[in-house]
Every structure is written in structure tokens, then in C-alpha cells.
Amino acid sequence: MIEARPLIVRLRNFVGDTVLSIPALRLLEQHGYRLELVGKGWARGLLEAEGWAVHVRPNELRPRIAQLRELRRSFRAEDPGFDARSNTLLFPYAFSAALDSRLAGLKAEGHAGDGRTWLLRRGLPRREGRHTLQEYWELACDFLGVQAEPPTDIHMQVSEAQRDAARALLAPLGVEPGRFVLICPFANGRVEFLDRSWPAFPDFVRRLHAAGRRVVIVPGPAEVEGAKQLYPDALRLDGVALGAYNALLQLAGVVVANDTGPAHMAAGVGARLLSIWGPVDAARWAPWGSTVTLMRRGPSEWSSVDEVVLKVDQALP
Template sequence: MIREGTRALIRAVGRSIAASLVPPAPRRELLVIQPDHLGDGILALPALRWIRRTYPSLQLTLAIGPWNVPLYETVSVCDDLLVLPFPGFSRERPRTPLAPYRLLVQEARRLRRRSPLAAIVLRDDHWWGAWLCKLAGVPIRIGADHPEVRPFLTHPVPLRSTHVAARDIELVAAFLRILGIEGTNTEVSPDRFPLTWPIDTAAQEQVRRLLRDHGVTEPFVVVHPGSGASAKCWPATRWTTVVGALQQRGLQVVLTGSTGERPELETITRGIRMPVTILSGVLSLAMLAELLRLAQLVIGPDTGPLHLAVAVGTPSLHLFGPTQPERFGPWGPPERHRILRSALTCVRCGNIGPDRKLGLGCMIALTPEQVLVVVDELLVSSRER
């Protein structure tokens, strides 16, 4: 942590730098800052598509972390990507306490050369991104009316919604109102602003070949047990029970995850008599989307691929522990995308930091029996459609 006196000095230096440089005339470019990882990046798609539909002539640039480049290169929602290693989101500790502030000055100079007309900071508490825009001299700076962000904005927006997707849409509506565009006072809901993912026929054919090579035929269920935050994960033994029960119901099971998650996936398969297909580190994001589209059901914790399942329209079951489903739950029809969380009073604490490891009480409180009850309900409803 940096002491308040040091932080005040850094801010004073930043103001001095900003005042000493006159930015060029702003061009017709909107910069949208989205520092988060895959899940929040997917949830931003309805808001970004609204900008594109409403103002197609506007140059739309996304400032994202390198972790979300595959997402925004796969879906066409912007004209350009500005890749930044956002402090606090890289899941690595800064080398020195001053490193985030040095990066701030460096990136502000780069952004000043672009000279965008406006910027929207999607994450409501992202003071670093808001400060970046102010330091770069962006004329219109929009974000949530959050105490850590407000000082750097020209237009702090009091947000009514709780869900991340809805809050992103509210911020876009504020930007459109500033431009004088009508029709922005509209209902914010998944029906009005659906989360979708276009079919990629080439990727789907690759997935079909991969499934044939592994002997997987429909119907099958995808289980994605991993997450970037260990606190959101369910114990492997619980997944083993669920996978075995799915096989007893006549369903093949495909486990997905990153290369680094393969040992955990292999642990899940131990003790299961029938073969389970593991696809770890072999799927591009486009292929993962098509795999989920072909599945009958997708199960996992609060993680990006579960939002991808919602986007492709496959029924899904989301296991929630310390995170808030009201904020991060599925942005889609609730009858097709179900949430399961424990009755513990401490749930939704939001504490998923690196010191919070696998095995939290709120996740352990979820039983395989509870999961299978919801699974059966989703399987019945999916067959009836």
C-alpha cells in the first residue's frame, strides 16, 4: 500500500504533467475501457453492440488487457484495440509500489496522441482507468459515480442497476444522451439487450471433428470446473460425483479448461469407470463457443465460459459462492440459465482475492445432490423445446 502523502504527491505530479501538455484536437473516437477478464468482457457485449448499432460512424476503440484480446478479436464489436496491462487485473503483483503510476503516465502520453473525443470507464471502481483518461486530456469522461472514480470524470453517472451488463448499458446510454441521441431512456433487460454469439461454421466443424476423434456423440454435457479465482471453485470430489451421475443418465461428459487446469480435470476423472473426454488447452475461444453451442447443458462456477454458454443459448447451471449472482449472474432467460448458491449468511461477500483458496464454506455447502436436482430440471426443459 502507498501512504496517502505519497499518493497525493504522485497525483500532484500527474496534474502537472497533464497541465504542461496541450492535447491535439479531439477526433471522432470513443474509447471504452474494459480492464476485466473474460466473463465481464462477454457481459459488455450488449452495451458495445448498442454503440455500434446506434452510432456506426463513430470510431470505437476498446482498451483491454492482453487476457481479453482473443475475445474481442473473435467478436466484431469495435474498430481498434488498445492493449494495456491494467494494474490490479494482471493477477501479478507490481514489481514496485510506484509501477502502476509509472505505467499511468506512460499510457497517458500514448493515449494523448490518439486524442479521443470521449471515454467510458465500464468498471465502476476503476479509478486507474478514469485517471488515465483525465491525464490524457480526454474531453468527455464517463463512468460510475463512485467515490474513487468521480474526481477524474466529467460525467459521473449514478447507476440504478446491479448487474454488470445492465450497468454497462446505463453508461452507454449516458454517453448517447450527451450526444443528443434520442431513445436512450429504455428498459435495461436481457430481452431488450440480448447477449448473443455469432455462429462460426469453420470453428464448429473443427469441434465436430475433435469430438469424433474422441468418440463423443450427442447428447453430451460440458463441465467447466475451473476459474481464475480459486475461491469460486468447487472441490474435485464433488465434480466426480456429478460427472458419474450424468453418465448414469446416459450422457457423455466433456471436461474443459486451460492447459494449467488439466491436473485438476484428471483428478475429477479418477474413480469414474466410464471414459470422460478432457479438452484442455486445445480449444480456441471460437471453438469453445461452438462446443458449448453443441452441448445439451453446461455446468460450472461463476466464470467466463459459463457466460459464453449463455451467449450461445445453451442451458447452463452456475454455481455461486462468494460472488454476487445479482451482479455477475447469467444475462439471459432465467428458466434456461439457473443459479445455485448456498444459504449461508456470508455468501456474496465478494472476497475472491489470491489469499482465498479452494474450499470456502459457501462452495462446500453446495452438494452434488442439489446440483443434480437442477440438472434434471434443465435436461427435461431442454428436451421439451
Template structure:
């Protein structure tokens, strides 16, 4: 890499297609690069489904979307010194990085896409995804810590506060997120209702968050637990972040909401089965990961989970008492 390629970087583009979790866990790398190039303009090319996450990162100057066609003209009229494609497997983002013709292009060398980068970077399923994104910065001479500083997300001031959104819910509430992108990662309505009843008996109010697909579970919890408030399908993603910021604890499966809670510095109990815990599960004494480590799990690779012939036994064998005990321990922890 020519010396002036490093010193003359004024315009940077991160490419981040995909889901919410990848977008959240990319943000620490963006913040590291902001420290390295404090005067550079940092832009992100995302998708409508995950673009709003970058509004939680004040270091990002502009957000473009794949699926917003007016953005393409702006992209191709821009001139970039550095493009970092953070997609782990698919080709489209690598092709876009090549077409935009930046002199320095970094990306994961997981397949033939590596030929489209000036500096292809290795990728491992054994690294926490934050550290995989840090690894993309190594060709720039950037050395990143193997520690994750949290919180690293910032809820914009314009977003309603948890107090405004939740009205009568008292402080110290526990958030439940029953959702998942696929059925194999859903723990189930009856288990979440039973768990909510046990947590409520400890004196903690509960808030259920999620999308329209989580309405039924949220309504069931609210019906059975007096101190529960169902917000599933009622808030934007940024408003969900605001609710999480005020929580004592989040209980969730392997999800983007889980990563948002980690980024906001909130304690979590997470349920892992199909997903790769080494890559996606938070670590540290403020986080408890429940994982039965069945011989067939994890079965997800590069975002694809095959249909399970045994009914997602890795997740469904987790008991309400098991999850409650983990939650109770963290709720009584002062760390």
C-alpha cells in the same frame, strides 16, 4: 454536454480491466454504441487475461492491453472523442481516462473516482451487469432495452470448430466447467464426477473444459465416464468458445465461462453462492440458477470474496441430485 460532443464522435475507447465475465457482459453495450455511431472507430483497453474476449465482438476495431507496454505509446498518441471506463471500483482506469483527455468521459460513480469523469454514472449491485453497462450509455441519450438478445458473441472463422477440436465426440454433448477463480466457488471433484455419471446415463456425451487448474477434475471425470472427453488445459479461450457454441448445455459455477455460454446462446445450469446472483446470474427459461440463499451470501463485493469461515456452505450444500434434476429438465426442454 455540448451538442457537438454527441454529433462529432469518431473515436471511442472502452476501458475494461478485470476478468473474463465483465468483458463478455460489456459486449452488448459495445454493440449498442456501434448502432448509435456506425462510422466511429471503437477501441478497447483491456488486460492480457481478458483481451481475447473482444475478439468475439466484430464491432471492436482495435484492442490494447494495460500489461503490454508498447500499447501505451499508441494510446497516448491517439485522440478520443469519447472514453467509457467500465471498471466498477478501482481507480487506475479512471486515472487513465482522465489522462487521455477526451472531451467526454463516462464512468461509474462508486467512490471518489467519479471526480475524474465529465459524466459520472450511478451503479447498483441489484442490476444484471449487462444492464449496468447499458446504464453507462444513458448520458449519450442512448436508451437500451431491458432484454438481452442472445447470442451476442461471434466465434472468428479462423478458430478451429468443435468438430475439429473434439474429434470423436458426438453431437449433443454437455459441457462441464469445474473451475473458479477462488476456492470458495469450486463445487468439488467428487460431485462433478458423480454428476457426469448421471448425465452420461441419459445418453449425453460430456466435455470438460477449463485451464490447467482443472486438469485433475477433468481427468477424474474422463477416467470414470466412458463418454467424457477432457479438454481442460488443452484449448485456448477462443477454442473453448468454439466448443461451447456446439454444446447442448453448460453446467458451471459463477464464472467467465458461464457468461461466454450465455453470450453464445447456450442453455446453462449455474451454481451461485458467494457471488451476487442479481448481478451475474443469467435469467430466462433457458437458464437455471441454483442458489440456496444462505443469510451470509452473497458475500462478494466489487470482485473480492472474503475467506469463508464455514467452508462455502452456500455452494457445498448443493447436492448432485439437485444439479442433475435441473440439467435433466433443460436437456429435455425444446424451448
């Protein structure tokens, strides 16, 4: 049996990217590494059921370096070979991620480029024309020196405790698992100046409500007012932890989502997902998995309300 060696892994700063990195993280674990993840605070809740350690990354430079130095000190004490090998893998492409690791005395590997290769122990190739999940998978393969195909599905873990929490949230609403539509209509920010929000989402929800469908929405802290104003007919669950949100997505009859982090969460946990796609590059960023239906008329044309309602009716009894 291979002894698990500590490996510091710097996560990206976005929910969707973190979900898409899960197969790569599992591959590292399968090859004898104990993952010590460094990322945003929400990563703890998102990955809670996976059982990986998540160290919350400080915002300021000095505390970030101090955190990495302390991790290095701790892992060097338990693993005499820690400093003799590559001991950090960077998923972010940014110069700052490589600089942080170098200043902390770590031996990091990551994608070459952005003028940072000289800070790395080894710069790994970033190949063109890949889906983001494949890109992260190939990064892990290159780090390990192996060749393998990525999985068809992410199989993101959801614990029974998280499912119990989700059922407890649904019960007061009178909503049965498997018989509701969970909508993810918000898409914070833009990608390459392109709007990722389906403009017909409010009309779509009104149609579902008129047809007697139970519609659930789980807004983030900055989305509550928008949910109240744009989706008054939806059953709103505020302040839901990401682990319970994963379970709600898994318990939904169907999830309808914009190009947004919760869409990747839904695909990750194997939910039946209608992914509403507009002008952004779906070949690179679409949710990954066999339960995903990409709703798109063409490279820059949204699906109609009728088309999406039909898909919902086919999915639900």
C-alpha cells in the same frame, strides 16, 4: 448515416464482466461510435467474432499511458473533434482506470466514486440493486443520453470458422454436437470470501459417466492438473482458444457450470445452461439470458446431484 467516431472503451479485467458488457458495447456502436477496446489479451479471442478492435493493455503504468497517448494521437488525426468531446468510456470502477486516462490527456466518462470523479470529464451514476449487465447497459445509456431497456439475450457472436474449429476438436473424441454435456467446474478465486465451487461436481460427473453420458471439459492453463485428478472420466480438451470455446459451448447439448467466466460465455452464445449457484448474490451476478436455468435451493444451499442429473436428462435425448 451517422459517421462512426472513434471511442476508446476500457474493458474490465474479467471474462464474465466483458461478456455482460457486450449489449452496452453494441448500443454504443449503434449510436455512431467505432469501438476501440482496451483490455486483457484474452479479450481478442473472446470478442473475435464481434469484429471490434482490441488493444492489449500493458501491465505497467508508463507503457499504459504511452499506449493511450498513441491512440489519442491516432484518433485525433482522423477525427478533428476527438479532443473536443468525451472520447473514452471506462467500465472499470477503479481509480487507476481514471488516472490512466487523465494522464494520457483523454476526456473520460465512467461511474462516479472511488475518489476518482475529479479525474473524469463526467462522473455517471452507479445505481443500486442492478444486475451487472443492467449496470453496464445504464452506463452506456447515460453516456449517450438515451433511455432504453437491455435485451433479453446477449447474442454473443460465434463465427462459422470457430464452429468448424470446435467440430474438429470434438471429432477425434467421437462426440456429436448437441449430444454431450460440457462442464465448467472451476471457479477461480472467491467472491466476498464465499466459495463459488459446487462441492458435488465430481460426484455429479461420475454419475453422468456411469449413465453413459459423454462429458467434455475445457480446462484453462491453471486447471489442467485439477481436471486430470478430479474428472478422469471427462473428455478433456486442453489449450482451446476462447473463440473455439464459445463455439464448443454453443454446440453442447447442455452446459453445467459454476459461477465462473465460461458460464457467462455459455449464456452469451445462447447455450442451454444449468448455472449451479451457491452463496453468491445471484441477482447481481447470475448469467444473463433466456436459455439459463439457475440451479439453487436457497440463498446459501446448493442443489443436489439428483436435481442436476434430472435436469440434464430432461435436456438431452
